[in-house]
Amino acid sequence: MAEDKKQRSVRRPPSARLTRRALVLVAAGAVLAAIATFVVAGFQGADGGGTDAGNSISTTGAVAGEAFGTSTAGDCLTWTELDASDLTKVDCEQTHLFEVVADIDLSVFPGTEWGPGSRFPSVLRFTELREEQCTPDAMDYLNGRFDPSGKFSVGLINPGEAGWAAGERTLRCGLQFSSTTGNLLPIKGKVADQDQSRAWEAGVCIGINNGVPADPVECTKPHAFEVVSVVDLSSQFPEGLPSIEDQDRYLEQTCTETVNQYLGDPDGLRNKTLTLFWDNLNFGSWLAGSRKVNCSVGKQVEGGGFASITGSAKGDILIDGQPPVPPPPVPEGRSLPAPLPGAVPLPGS
Template identity: 85%
Template sequence: MAEDNKPKPDRRPPSARLTRRALVLVAAGAVLAAIATFVVAGFQGAGGGDDSAGANISTTGAVAGEAFGTATTGDCLTWSALDASDLAKVDCAETHLFEVVADIDLSLYPGTEWGPGSRFPSVTRFTELRDEQCAPAAMDYLDGRFDPHGKFSIGLINPGEAGWAAGERTLRCGLQFSSTTGNLLPIKGRVADQDQSRAWDVGVCIGINNGVPADPVECSKPHAFEVVAVVDLGGQFPGGLPSIEDQDGYLEETCTRLVNEYLGEPEALRNKTLTLFWDNLDYDSWLAGSRKVNCSIGKQVEGGGFSSITGSAKGDILIDGQPPVPPPPVPEGRSLPTPLPGAVPLPGS
């Protein structure tokens, strides 16, 4: 869209390309934040971070007992304690947090790094082990059908400092469902039997932290955006991966129709000064079988990031603590283009 034709910020939502670029940057920031607090794949305590950043690193407690000691490929694990000290095996049909894809015995590797009396590895080293050992194991476990941008991520459970000091050298690699900030969300059923698309349910509101999307929250609480629809691209594109342009062409029309249905009338989005945006699928996601994307609504701020919205867009909302001021009505006989969406800020991430 040419600069002269871009809608004014106080009257219309930003253009699709502008919004998409901004939201991609927001997404990248969210992913980096998630990595910084989640580098031990879900067992990093709140406030932890990367060794190299000099952050206060929290490690797991001693994961002891039969569940950790016998967990192997295909087992599903859950816990409630922050340090996973109450880790237990459960049937994978039940709610759980971790599906084991492999157990790695470091004592079988040559060298002194894993030998008796060796130092407990750093967060950075465990991250390297996750990438080196767990990523290939997860791909094998899923027969190559892992969506790196989908809802599931690859994790690693270490035995904790006490377990390490006692001589435990076995790691558990697995699959987990992690939120934007790295908190683990419950899983039901085996990952191989599920759609890996990172698509939230309709009506879910994604929280906000300093302008960046966070974890799902009640819509009555401050949030970055609200999910208004789930679209399955498989029906429209039964063949190979459609281009981004083809996806956008279909989703612009479909998401606009669905958001009008969700809000109840065509002018609601404009009157609430919100922006409609959607996700796109790339080759890796399509190859893994992911076909679903979200249509969502939020409000971008200058320079990137999101305004804080309170309340569901189906009713009265506050934007940064103030009710939205509807723009002037469109003059009779003059047509303005439909607000152009951008992209949902949750990549494989």
Template identity: 65%
Template sequence: MSDEHANERDASGRGDDARLDTEATRDSGTPSADKPGHHLSATMTRRALAAIALGAIIAAIATAVFSGGFKSENDLSTHANTGGPMSTGAVSGSAFGTAHAGDCLTWTEDDASDLEKVDCSSEHLFEVASEVDLSNFPGTEFGPGSKFPGVLRFSQLRDEHCTPAVNEYLGAKFDPNGKFSVGLINPGVAGWAAGERTLRCGLQYSGTTGNPQPIYGTVAGQDQSKTWDAGTCIGINQNVPTDPVPCTDPHAFEVISLVDLGAKFTGGFPDIPDQDKYLEETCTQASNEFLGSPDALRNKTLTLFWDNIDLTSWLAGSRKVTCSVGKELDTGGFASIVNSAKGDILINGAPPIPPPPVPEGRSLPVPLPGAGN
């Protein structure tokens, strides 16, 4: 996931930016007479947003392999060690056994037993990048009669073989912080028992909860930025963001704008302070337009925050970030919001209480710039 910044506006309009990394960020301190109401901690936002990245990592591991296996036992045959991948037809229709780099696969069953090839322009769940034939490995670990590997071992094989294969397949244009993750499809228990030892490495779009999300088009032909359209609400589970849900359901935050940094920065990679300077203005304007007025964010006690793109993602071709609004908890993580921020909302089950008005003649401080790398 890309770095996240939060423009946390308290009752006075003052903001602190928090970035998702290990560096310290500025904090404007405790509430004062100039800042009536509750001040939101930058550290807590960073912690909460880090949980999103952690959830994505867990999801990538959970969906990397189908440990339940493909259960079709039709036309299974022993995999001979001939020096190259072979098909056993371990999946009905032989889609698994004949899938090669560039093929796109989809399924509807939990065990992927109905896996089939589809045109990459249509909805699919997996894009094949390479094949790995474990029968060529030395030793007896994957030999005839060997035990079906567990999820951890398949995850190791994915990291060892699929990650470099995906980078080669995309010509070093894979964004490790983007919406796509490296995946692996194994032949399943039935295929393994019949002697199938070929794995398929590829790309998938993993939801935070571990469910694969639809992909349209080849990965190489699109921006890999992890973004959602404006108006998308991201669910919540134990104060941690999950996957998109209807805004009438409890959620952690709502996307208010999608910003293409490539349209602004045409001369090369913009450093984080330059991104923040542009996004502070752009996201604030988007918030005013999305919520209906400049006072709505403050009156609804919401937090405005945005993504950043790092150099690795930029070199991979990612250019898009999102501006979003949510509500921090003092204890860390996000509060539960119901309904779109455009209208009347509930925060943890209650309507937000607007902070006291700012005294006349007192100017609002300019939000602090984001912490640099």
């Protein structure tokens, strides 16, 4: 019985558990950065259990400007300064960073915490407000179709210390697209009109920081993994959400086929000593309309995390600065083992 369980844990792909674990570590670092910079804080669920540095607290550096003071649900905002002091309102079809879902007037809240002369709240307090006030508003704004594991996260913009000192007590809750390290990425179009799947386009490389995934980078730069394809699960499972086991069975075959096409060589993955892995969709994502997942290739290191890869997997690569050494050829007449399109499951999986 124990032996059977062990074999199943080896054969069964981890469905990017390693990636999710990495995102948890990245998220922890983002919190520390948030406390130091007063720009980013908080988390968004990555798979219903994990986290990623997805939510942010942005602060305007000036007393409430026109864009901040007049924006309401459905407006889209953008800025270039770290403190959002140049915040402007733009058409949502243009590139922007924030789609407003609600404005919260703290001056009508009971108690003295928000009254005249009150101290400017800490990042952690604003994070609590975002969870208490903004997350429910985002769900209402999207009529319940918000993917908590998707590419969009809930954010909050406050008036900054100057605005607070001048008596401004209104916050803006909104939706944004955050990288794993908390940096905001551009959005085009309303969130309600988009697929919220956290899937990158084929050919995108995700950077690496101390062995964990970071922000998208050029594949010529060090990265954790490279996306080889996007798979729409609705084509195979039109009836509804498939179980994780059914997703894995389908994606093992599909991702193996797509990576062989992507690399142009059925032995390419093996010869480059890379690992194939993929994501899964959970019930919350499926309910929100997300249907897409990524097939990706990277290099797991012993103890967890990723090795640093330089160069696209389509060509010559370096792994931790060294060219990969292909394993010995399989002796003629000996069958290849079943593919292992994923890293070893985490302990306790």
